[in-house]
Amino acid sequence: MAMLTGWALYAAIFFTPFIQEDIAVIGAATASLHDAAPTALILPAVLTGLVCSDAWKYWMGRLARRYEWAHRFAEKPGVSIAGDLINKEFMQTMLTARFVPGTRIPAYIAAGFFKAEYAKYILTLTATATLYVAIMFALFHSVGAVAGEEAKIWLPVMAVLILACYVAYRWVTHRNNKAGPMTPLSEEQDHPMPDMPGFDDTPYETAETDDNKKE
Known part of the structure; x- marks a missing residue:
């Protein structure tokens, strides 16, 4: 994930929680640490992904x-x-x-x-x-x-x-x-x-x- 850039990185950060949440957070933190994108943009992307990936489980x-x-x-x-x-x-x-x-x-x-x-x-x-x-x-x-x-x-x-x-x-x-x-x-x-x-x-x-x- 840290090797991606631009919209591809943000999309990966957002959609990965739908597959595995811990991997998404670790990947996002790694991307932030390596300055792959501004942390101010990575944080809302991963948080939105986490919330959206779990919001629908309530309705199950x-x-x-x-x-x-x-x-x-x-x-x-x-x-x-x-x-x-x-x-x-x-x-x-x-x-x-x-x-x-x-x-x-x-x-x-x-x-x-x-x-x-x-x-x-x-x-x-x-x-x-x-x-x-x-x-x-x-x-x-x-x-x-x-x-x-x-x-x-x-x-x-x-x-x-x-x-x-x-x-x-x-x-x-x-x-x-x-x-x-x-x-x-x-x-x-x-x-x-x-x-x-x-x-x-x-x-x-x-x-x-x-x-x-x-x-």
Whole structure:
């Protein structure tokens, strides 16, 4: 990518995230380090590519809500709790998706499936992408390309460690305060999934209908 020039370089920077986001950021940072193009133009190109490559994944989750297999999935114990955690701790979820390998696409699809606000999704997506790009560019320009590329390995490791500490903190506070769901395993807090047509005969929806009739 660093060997390209002009519009070919900007096009490569923009479209590479649709294939592999980390490679796109590393390539863009390398191009910036080698002065292949002004950094002031490379940065918006890679950021726009990152956001556009992930913006549509939200709608995969929304579309899935229309299908029967999604209805069966939503009936499983803990699924509604997972939705609560994503919506109530949206920033933590998106930060985890950005830095922990293997979580990005599932988290973005889940955001759509659980109907997180799309505007909030895009804003948070942009914020986490900006943070990631800023860290990578800062590393490349301060310690060089070789050490910068190694960040692809140790940044996720650090993210996993931070996530583990946060989960441990949540577990302790949940045990002490008994307030709110700690994990999707808190089955006693399951509840009907909202706005899911065709759910009248599922366990949770049936229970809710019976309660309404009693009232």
